[in-house]
Amino acid sequence: MAHHEAHHIEISKEQFVVPAKAKMFTLGAAIIGLLLTVVGVFTLPTDSSHSANSHAKPATHAGHDNHGAAAQEAHKVDPNLVVDNAGHETLFPKTTHKDPEHPKPAFTRFWANLLVNGYFFLIISLAALFFIAVNHVANAGWSAAIKRIPEAMLTFIPVALVIVLVVLFVARQDLYHWAHYEHQNIAKGAPGYDKILAGKSGFLNSNILLFGTLLFVSIYFLFGLKLRSLSKKEDEVSKGDLTNFRKSVRFSGAFTVIYGFSFSVLSWLIIMSVDAHWYSTIFGVYNFATGWVSALTIICCFVLYLRSQGYLKIVSDEHVHDLGKFMFAFSIFWTYIWLAQFLLIWYAQIPEEVAYYYDRFNDPQFKFQFFLNVIMNFVAPFLILMTRNNKRNPLVLSIAALILITGHWNDVYLMVMPGTIGSAAEVGVLEIGMFTMFCGVFAYWVLQALTRRSLIAVNHPYIEESAYHDVGP
């Protein structure tokens, strides 16, 4: 309403051209990351008896078999009691298989990292799609001006899906002890038989892992493509034609329902099954929160970048402020979910549940990162983004964004590493390199996707509302 003679905002199409500097920077990050990854892989602490194809070699089976043996031995005493490495009975069944005698093959660390990054960017791209859908469903106006950014981000879904599928296909027996157990095919009552894993095998098996992941993410991506194409069509029809918008709302409604229900299953399959004996009913929400807050942060980063390059002329500090509020609010939401999972398990101290945190909270190897997780994903954004001025300051927002993205990478790292490679996990050249590479590739990919259509959805019915968006002084 402020637009009358106060100020008139011109809404016009904007064609984004990736600046040479941005190309150089993103591709440079990707290449440097790749080099560091290669260096990291070649300098992995190798053990002569272990190779990349560990599951083909009987010698390295011992590392995995340890669990089966321990579980079997435990059956004699109490199903909840497990014999630890030193031969002592412990209350906590170990979910990580830390056995100095039989370490996992060194190359597993590479696959575990690929899983961390692939999954992290998968949930970010999915959350970007969810952002579009939820804004359609909520009939939101303010976000119309920036909707082309999540539209570009969702094009990364197939890339992340392929990476995750490759990891699952090639390295599932190294990463998931249940997959290795499945491979062993132990008969009921035979030595090494695991009642829990056998009971879960109807869901937790390689077929469902591979085809379930493929199916779920493909369905999400089809919705993403549909919403993208409807948005593109809207640019070409005359202003005021609501056909495409109405269709988008309907598809968005269907997507939010499907995604809301099935995303939990996806997170159980890919990440929660790393600790197959353990389960958490809030895990799906927790993973959603991680992806959602990261996606909002990255949307904010792209808005800041494009504005600094003179694009997105109708996007004002008001939109940036709203994105800052989102980052702030959903950091708290993430913490809420994180704490809800942690606190109940910590307090109840049921052995099969607390094992998960025993590996992270009590283990000196992950303890620092465990606390760092809360500091980076809650304390830092909470304090930095609390005031209004900070939320409107691009520099402060960028710093908070950097902390949040790294922090949530650390979050996914902590979900995956203790259960897959345990004592071999470490943030080294490989980890930093691969994360840098993924960031570079993702940024380049999204910038390229942004060039494929106007940055401003000029015919969106709410584009004017978005242009004049004002949250007040």
Place this chain on the structure above:
Amino acid sequence: MGIIDKNVMLRNRGKMLLGVYEDEEKVMAAAKELTGHGIPVLDVYTPYPLHGLDRIIGIKRTNLTVIAFICGLTGFSLAALMIWYMNVHDWPMNVGNKPLIFATSWIPVMFESTVLLTAFGMAFFFFWRNRLAHGIEPELLDDRQTDDRMVVVVEAGNVNEQEVLSIYRKTGAVELRERLNGTQKVVG
């Protein structure tokens, strides 16, 4: 708009010049014109919010957030104090051999208490600040300001009254009034 203004008690003020409008665009134009001439606009009363008007007439941002922060901090500390007194000091309670002082298990209570006191505190201060309570006579400059009229208010005194009235007239006010000690007089 009266929500943010410091002196919400209009009866405490001196002579005021009122421009009554029936169109929001004209109100915006009048506000711009007045502030452009260096005439401070005391307030504008409208039946619905006019976005951007608060910036034009230079209304300061609400301090309610500061109140919220203080109330939240109070709730947080009170909860911590309460738990400490009950479960540590007065009657040490061993629950599953968990540490007595460990903030993690205190968080739900501290969180709820923070939210509770923030919400109550903000609601209380909001009503108190705006004199919104039973028994308080509302000070309407025009009975229709809650319906379809908008009232621009300029405080007489340091301004050229004729200039203000001519700006009102020029920008399309349907009625011009003076208000002194609670009585109004139509001047054009």
